[in-house]
Amino acid sequence: MPKHGQELIARLEDEALKIRRHLIRMIYQAGSGHPGGSLSATDVIAALYFHVLNVDPENPSWEDRDRFVLSKGHACPAWYAALAERGFFPIEELDTLRKIGSRLQGHPDMRKTPGVEASTGSEGQGLSVGIGIALAAKLDRRSHRVYVMVGDGENDCGQTWEAAMAASFFKLDNLCAIVDRNLMQLDGPTKHIMSLEPLADKWKAFGWKVLEIDGHNFKEILKAFDKAESVKGEPTVIIARTLKGKGVSFMEGAVGFHGKAPNEEEYEQAMVELGGEP
């Protein structure tokens, strides 16, 4: 029997679909937000929260929990939806996204939202925060792991590479980065804005174990996380090839939905495509 059986895959696919429906509704109701990068990140986030991460929604600050940092903070609707579905806070609260007084800020606020491990939004800082968490785990001889999702555009940031250099120098094998390689950033295709290739070679040159996968294929996602956990003496980066806007036809590969909410018609069509009730 394969390690990641059909039942598990089907459950993760179901959770991912729920997350996609939530985040489209949340962004539609908020009237602003970032659907494209949230949808591309959804499958990896679903795999993390419904299989990989050892977390306790009843005790979000449990010291031995695995940590997830969303360095591309603008994709937080996907993160919030996963946290709510996992039981960190009530699902109804998702509809307060970006509204005054809400615990669900437009970009992640670790002081407000249960389960959010780092405040992010200004790009390029999350991997460094993850290094700090991973160093603390090593100092305390704790065995929990640290996962950081880095946006494709964050490969532009100098600090991402400062962090990449330091993580391998400090031999942080308890740290796993995931690049949400959706090939897009706000202004357009990454290859037109700031060319990143050969990206895998860059990470390799910075001392990382590099795994390249289809970021929408749960078998590949789970296999990569297993592999990352077995790597010793160096950090692992999973370059997850994804599709911006994945799951909603007119958002797929559309740069226009980087940071724009759907209108009513678009919302209804998106919900139909995602098998939900508008």
Next chain:
Amino acid sequence: MNYGAWKKESQRTFWARALLELGRERKDIVVLSADLSTSVKTSVFAEEFPERHFNVGIAEQNMMSIAAGLAASGKTVFASTFAAFGTGRVYDQIRQSIAYPELNVKIVATHAGITVGGDGATHQIVEDIALMRALPNMTVVVPADAPETYLAIRAVADYVGPVYLRMGRVDVPTIASVEDDFELGKATVLRDGDDVTLIGTGVMVSRCLVAADELTKEGIDARVLNMSTIKPLDRDALIKAARDTRAVVTAEEHSVIVGMGAAVAMDLAESAHVPMKRVGIPDVFGESGDSDELMEKYGLTAENIIEATHDVMRRKGGAL
């Protein structure tokens, strides 16, 4: 003016001593450096506790966000570099990774202000207090001398939350003792007087004391306040001094338009309308030179404080 009679000591040496003691007493103390560990003296801690010291190289952005991650995991983090690189270069990292989530990171900056000397304007940050003072959740501390630096480091280690602590490169006149009390957020009256209040911070506190002695000869009785915590500003001590003496002079080794003097002026404008004058660096960049010569050229001497006192005393007389 002669500072020769004063014993001069290194703030950096006292900071290193306090940090080493803290390292011995508390396992949660972790220290970060950015290729300046020998200059900022975190090397002293690193020698005894290599496993709790991380040198990230010339990568201050990385250092500040790593500090945040360590603090989020329960560590009390001291991140140390030169003031120019520990504030302006990393303002966004401090803002988002540290101040916004209110994490327990102490940024200890050395080589602040023009007393840096020969390295020139690139290294002589004169607006770091302004940057840090503007950040919500941030506490800003500028000790007056080496013993107070020691006490302030001990105090900020006990306080939970982000702190910016600033000191200079050169040895400074010692006015306090490590036996003294230091309370975060409290100004101390170093000398009582009824005619004018001289409010100093950092290296300028000793200059205020020298100026006060000279003013006595003219029959002016000056109170001297050491404003070693700039944020939160000790408004009670400030307003009491303004009401008691009806004239205020501030002195700082920092740009006058955005530093401690500006903070004092804002508070006074809203609470006690008394004549005031700010002594500090005008709205300009510094330059290379000997520290003392630079202090003279940029108007940071006891004479400058005395001149400013004459100005506020004239206006206090009613001739506004």
